[in-house]
Amino acid sequence: MSGVPELLLLRLLDDREMYGYELVRAIREATGEAISLGEGVIYPVLHGLERNGSLRSRRRSVGGRTRVYYSATKKGRQRLAGLQDEWHRIRTGVASVLESPGHA
Amino acid sequence: MREFDFDALHEQLLECGIRPDCARRAASEMRDHFDDLVDERTAGGAPEDVARRDAAAALGTVEHLVASMSGRRELKTWIYRYPLAAILFYPLACLVAIPATPVIAGIANAPVLARWSMSLVAAGVLTATLLLTLQLLILFG
Numbered sequence: 001m002s003g004v005p006e007l008l009l010l011r012l013l014d015d016r017e018m019y020g021y022e023l024v025r026a027i028r029e030a031t032g033e034a035i036s037l038g039e040g041v042i043y044p045v046l047h048g049l050e051r052n053g054s055l056r057s058r059r060r061s062v063g064g065r066t067r068v069y070y071s072a073t074k075k076g077r078q079r080l081a082g083l084q085d086e087w088h089r090i091r092t093g094v095a096s097v098l099e100s101p102g103h104a
Numbered sequence: 105m106r107e108f109d110f111d112a113l114h115e116q117l118l119e120c121g122i123r124p125d126c127a128r129r130a131a132s133e134m135r136d137h138f139d140d141l142v143d144e145r146t147a148g149g150a151p152e153d154v155a156r157r158d159a160a161a162a163l164g165t166v167e168h169l170v171a172s173m174s175g176r177r178e179l180k181t182w183i184y185r186y187p188l189a190a191i192l193f194y195p196l197a198c199l200v201a202i203p204a205t206p207v208i209a210g211i212a213n214a215p216v217l218a219r220w221s222m223s224l225v226a227a228g229v230l231t232a233t234l235l236l237t238l239q240l241l242i243l244f245g
Contacts, residue, residue: 020133021140039137040164040172043130044179051126051178068133 003083005037005045010072010080013055017071020046046070054079108160110135116166120174121184130173138163 008027012018018026020042028036049055054076057068072080110131117127138159145155163169173179183190210217 019136021137024137038164039134039162040169043133043169044172044176047126047130047173048176048178065136065139067136068129 003086004035005041006049007080007083007087008035008037009042009045009049009070010054010076010083013070013072014077014080017058017069019067019069023070049076049079107156108134108138108163109166110138113166113169116170117173120170121180122173123179123181126173126179130169134163134169 008031009023012023012026012030020039023046024037024039024042046055046057050057050070052075054073055070056073057070059066060069061067113134114127114131117130118124122130141159141162142152142155145158146152150158177185
C-alpha cells in the first residue's frame, strides 16, 4: 500500500507532464475525492522518483509563474508496469478474501 | 493562523540533511503551490486574507513537511546517507591523502622538480664559491 502515491503519480505522468498542484487536483478528481494526496506526500515522492530516474523535470514559465513540470522516463514506465502488476495481485488477493464465504 | 514560512521550511530541510538543490526546489514548489491554492480560493469568492489563511492551513505545518522529506533517504546528502563513511572513512582518507598529495604531485611533475632542484643546487654552489673566495681573499689577500 505504501506504493500507492507512486503508482498514481506515475500513471498520471505517463499521459502528460504536470506540476505538483496540478497533480494533487488531478488525483482528487480522478479518484472522485476518495484519495487526496497532501502536499506533504506529493513533493517528497516526486523528488524521490526523479532522484531514482523514474521522472524527469523541467522548469516552464506559465502565466508569470515558473513551474516545475514532471514527466515519466522509460525507467518510470517500467516501474509503473511493475507497480500495476503488484497492485492487481493485491487487489485480487484482497477481493478473494472478502468474497470468500468462509471469511465474510 | 500564521502564513506558511517558506524560509523556515528551506532552513529546516537543510538542517535535517536534505540536499541543498532539493531543499531549495521544494521550498520554491511549495511557494508556487501556496499561490495556486490562494488563486483557487479567491476565484471561488473568498477574500484575500481568508484565502491565504486557508491555503496555509491546507499546506500543513513546516514540521510535517520536513518530516515527510527527511523520511526519504535518497533526498539526503551523502554524509547523511552514509554517516559511517562520513565519520570514519572520510577523515581516514584525508589523513592518507594530505601527506600523499605532495608526493604524488612530485612524482607527476618530476622533470620540473628536477630542473628546479638542479637550479637551486647550482645557485648554492655558486654562492658558496663566492663566499669561500671572499673568505680566502680576506685571509690571504
